Amino acid sequence: MSEKMLVALDAMGGDNAPYAMIEGTVNAVNGNNNIKVVLVGKEEIISQELSKYKYNADQIEIVNATEVIETAEHPVAAIKKKKDSSMVVGLHLLKDKKVDAFVSAGNSGALLTGGLGIVGRIRGIERPPFGALFPVRTGVCLMCDSGANVDVRPSHMVQFAQMGSIYMEHVLGIKNPRVAIVNIGAEEEKGNALVKETFPLLKECEGINFIGSIEARDIPEGYADVIICDGFVGNVILKLYEGLSSTLLSVIKAGLKSTVMSKVGAALALPALKKTVKSFDATKYGGAPLLGLNGLVVKTHGSAKAVEIENTILQCDMFKKQAINEKIKENLVLNKTKEEN
Amino acid sequence: MSEKMLVALDAMGGDNAPYAMIEGTVNAVNGNNNIKVVLVGKEEIISQELSKYKYNADQIEIVNATEVIETAEHPVAAIKKKKDSSMVVGLHLLKDKKVDAFVSAGNSGALLTGGLGIVGRIRGIERPPFGALFPVRTGVCLMCDSGANVDVRPSHMVQFAQMGSIYMEHVLGIKNPRVAIVNIGAEEEKGNALVKETFPLLKECEGINFIGSIEARDIPEGYADVIICDGFVGNVILKLYEGLSSTLLSVIKAGLKSTVMSKVGAALALPALKKTVKSFDATKYGGAPLLGLNGLVVKTHGSAKAVEIENTILQCDMFKKQAINEKIKENLVLNKTKEEN
Numbered sequence: 001m002s003e004k005m006l007v008a009l010d011a012m013g014g015d016n017a018p019y020a021m022i023e024g025t026v027n028a029v030n031g032n033n034n035i036k037v038v039l040v041g042k043e044e045i046i047s048q049e050l051s052k053y054k055y056n057a058d059q060i061e062i063v064n065a066t067e068v069i070e071t072a073e074h075p076v077a078a079i080k081k082k083k084d085s086s087m088v089v090g091l092h093l094l095k096d097k098k099v100d101a102f103v104s105a106g107n108s109g110a111l112l113t114g115g116l117g118i119v120g121r122i123r124g125i126e127r128p129p130f131g132a133l134f135p136v137r138t139g140v141c142l143m144c145d146s147g148a149n150v151d152v153r154p155s156h157m158v159q160f161a162q163m164g165s166i167y168m169e170h171v172l173g174i175k176n177p178r179v180a181i182v183n184i185g186a187e188e189e190k191g192n193a194l195v196k197e198t199f200p201l202l203k204e205c206e207g208i209n210f211i212g213s214i215e216a217r218d219i220p221e222g223y224a225d226v227i228i229c230d231g232f233v234g235n236v237i238l239k240l241y242e243g244l245s246s247t248l249l250s251v252i253k254a255g256l257k258s259t260v261m262s263k264v265g266a267a268l269a270l271p272a273l274k275k276t277v278k279s280f281d282a283t284k285y286g287g288a289p290l291l292g293l294n295g296l297v298v299k300t301h302g303s304a305k306a307v308e309i310e311n312t313i314l315q316c317d318m319f320k321k322q323a324i325n326e327k328i329k330e331n332l333v334l335n336k337t338k339e340e341n
Numbered sequence: 342m343s344e345k346m347l348v349a350l351d352a353m354g355g356d357n358a359p360y361a362m363i364e365g366t367v368n369a370v371n372g373n374n375n376i377k378v379v380l381v382g383k384e385e386i387i388s389q390e391l392s393k394y395k396y397n398a399d400q401i402e403i404v405n406a407t408e409v410i411e412t413a414e415h416p417v418a419a420i421k422k423k424k425d426s427s428m429v430v431g432l433h434l435l436k437d438k439k440v441d442a443f444v445s446a447g448n449s450g451a452l453l454t455g456g457l458g459i460v461g462r463i464r465g466i467e468r469p470p471f472g473a474l475f476p477v478r479t480g481v482c483l484m485c486d487s488g489a490n491v492d493v494r495p496s497h498m499v500q501f502a503q504m505g506s507i508y509m510e511h512v513l514g515i516k517n518p519r520v521a522i523v524n525i526g527a528e529e530e531k532g533n534a535l536v537k538e539t540f541p542l543l544k545e546c547e548g549i550n551f552i553g554s555i556e557a558r559d560i561p562e563g564y565a566d567v568i569i570c571d572g573f574v575g576n577v578i579l580k581l582y583e584g585l586s587s588t589l590l591s592v593i594k595a596g597l598k599s600t601v602m603s604k605v606g607a608a609l610a611l612p613a614l615k616k617t618v619k620s621f622d623a624t625k626y627g628g629a630p631l632l633g634l635n636g637l638v639v640k641t642h643g644s645a646k647a648v649e650i651e652n653t654i655l656q657c658d659m660f661k662k663q664a665i666n667e668k669i670k671e672n673l674v675l676n677k678t679k680e681e682n
Contacts, residue, residue, distance in 0.1 A: 071528060072530045074530065147525060150525065184449075184488060184572075184576040185412065187412060189414070190413070191573070192491035192492045192571075193491075195573075216576070216577040216580035216584060217580040217581065217584030218584060220581075220584050220585045220588035220589070221584065221588055232536075232574070233573070235557070236525065236557040236574060237577065239525075240558065240578060241581070243558030243562065244561045244582060244585050245589060246558075247562055248586060248589055248618070250478075251478060252617050254617070255613050255614060255617025255618075255620075256613055258616075261609050261612075262609060262610045262613035262614070264606075265607065265608065265609025265610030265611075266610050268602050268610075269602075269606030269610050270606075273593060273597060275596065276592055276595070276596025276599075277589070277593065280592055302526070
C-alpha cells in the first residue's frame, strides 16, 4: 500500500452512476493530493467519461469489472452470482488490503451481504449496522442502524448499542455517550415486540449508558448521542430528516416572499437563514460506515450526486484515521449468551 | 340524544390530565353553543377543578369513574380489570349511544383494545388503525396507521389502505387518492419482511389507487394522499414531523438573530415565517379517529395541552358530520382471503 489514502469506489452503483461517481472522484483528487481513487466498474465506460476531465493520472486508477448489481436485485443471490460485479470486485480489493476503504452508493443489502461474506466481521459481531452521523440541535448524533438490517433480533440491537457507544466515545470523544432506543412512548412497557424484547437487554448491558426510550419528536433536540433502532426505522428517520428539512426551507422561502415587508426582510435575512439550515442538513455527513467489519466499507446515498461522492471519498480519510472498526475490536465486551456459557 | 353534539372526554387520560382536559373543555363549550361535553373520571377532582371556571352548566356534565388506566399499563389487562376506569366508562357511553364520540389522550393500546371490545368493529375489519391527517406541501395527507397497531400482518395493512382511501375520497373529496406504502427504496423488492409481503397484496387490491413505495424523504412533498405503514413506523414519522419542524424553527430564529443585517431582516420577516411554519404544524390536526369501529373514538396526543383538547372536541363535530366510519361501512369491499373462499 502506498502512503496515499486508497479508496476503491463502486463506479456503477447508485442512481447517478457512473457520471456522478466519476465527477465526484475527479473533484476529490483535484482538491486533495493525498488521496487515490480506484474506480471499479466497466473500464470502457469509465475511461470514456474520465477523458472529459483534467486530473493527476497518478491519483485515479480503473479496475475493470464487467457486471453490475442492480438496486432491485436480491442481495444474497446477486453477491453469489455476480462475481465480476463492481461491488464484489471492490470488496475483494479491500479484503486483499489493496485499498484502505470501499465506497458504494449501490444496493445496501448487497453491500451488507458482500461486506459480511468477503471482508468478514469482527469476531462475535452478529450483524454490522450502518452508523450514520446526523445533525441535532446540540451537535451531532449517531443513528445505528441507519439501513443495513431491516429485520433484526434483540441481540443485534444490543450490539448496535455497544458499537455505537464505542464509536461516539472513542472516535468522537463524547464521554459516556447517552444511548436511547427509538420508541413510541417513554415507558419500558411501550413499543412493538422488538423494542419490548430489546429494552430489558439494553438495561442489563454493561459498558453502555442506556437512558431508555426516545420518542422521535425528541431526536432533533439532541437528547441522546446514540439512537438505536432497526435499519428500516433508522432509514425512515434519516430520510424524513432530509426531506422535511428541505421541504420546510422551500416553504419558508416562499412564505418570506408573500408580503412586501417580509420580502425586504427575506433579502436581508436569507444568507443567515441558508447558513442555519445548512448546519442542519443530514446529507452533509454523507457516508455511513458498516460497523463491526474487518475493513472500512462505506455506504453513500443511492441518490448521491457528485458533491456527495466527493465528500464521502474525503470522509474515508477521516474514517481511516479514526480507526472505527479497530476501536470496536479493542473495546467491545461481548455479552455472553446462554448458549456460550 | 339531544340535538347538541355530545362528546365524552376521558378526563383522566394523558400527561396533563385532568387540568388540561377541563380547561380545554371549558374553552370548547364557551366558544361553541352546539357542543356538550361529558367529562368522565373522578367526580370530586373534576368538580373541584371545574369550579374555577365560568361556563354554561347545560354544556358540561360529569360522569363518575373511580379508576384510571395509566399510560404504562398493559392494554388488554387494564381494560379487562378496570371496569370503572374513565376509559371503559366513556367507551360504554359511546356504545350505548349516550354520546356521539369518545375522546381520550390516554393509553393508545388500551383505547384500541377497548374500542374493539366495547364499541366493536365494522364486520370484516381486522384491526382499526388511527387515521391521522398531517400537512404536506400540497395540502393534507392521511397517515394510516399512526399508532394503534405496532405489530401488524400484511392483511391488516391492506385494510388500512382500503379504509384510508375511503376516508380521503368520500370524506375529504380527493378523487382516486394515491395510496403508497412507506419503504426504504422505490422498488418492490425493497423493504422489511412486512413491506415485502404487503406490497403484492396492495398491487392486487381492487378499489384503491396504489402507486407503490414512498420513501420518507418524499412524504413532506405530498407525493401520496394516503400513507400506509404499521403503527410503530407511523408514530415515529408523525412525531419526528412535529419535533423536527419545531427544532428547525427555533434554530432558524436563532440564526436570524446572528447578524445585524439578518436581525433587521428577521424583524420584518418573522410574522410571515411564523405563519408559514404554522401551516406545516402537524399538531394542528389534533385528534385521530380509530377507523373501522362502530362508533367515533378519537385519540389525541398523550402530551396534549388545553388548546389541543379544545381543538379535538371541536373536531369531533366535523368527524361526526363526515360520518367516516359509516362511509367505510358503505364503501368497503373486503378482499376475500383463501380461508373465506
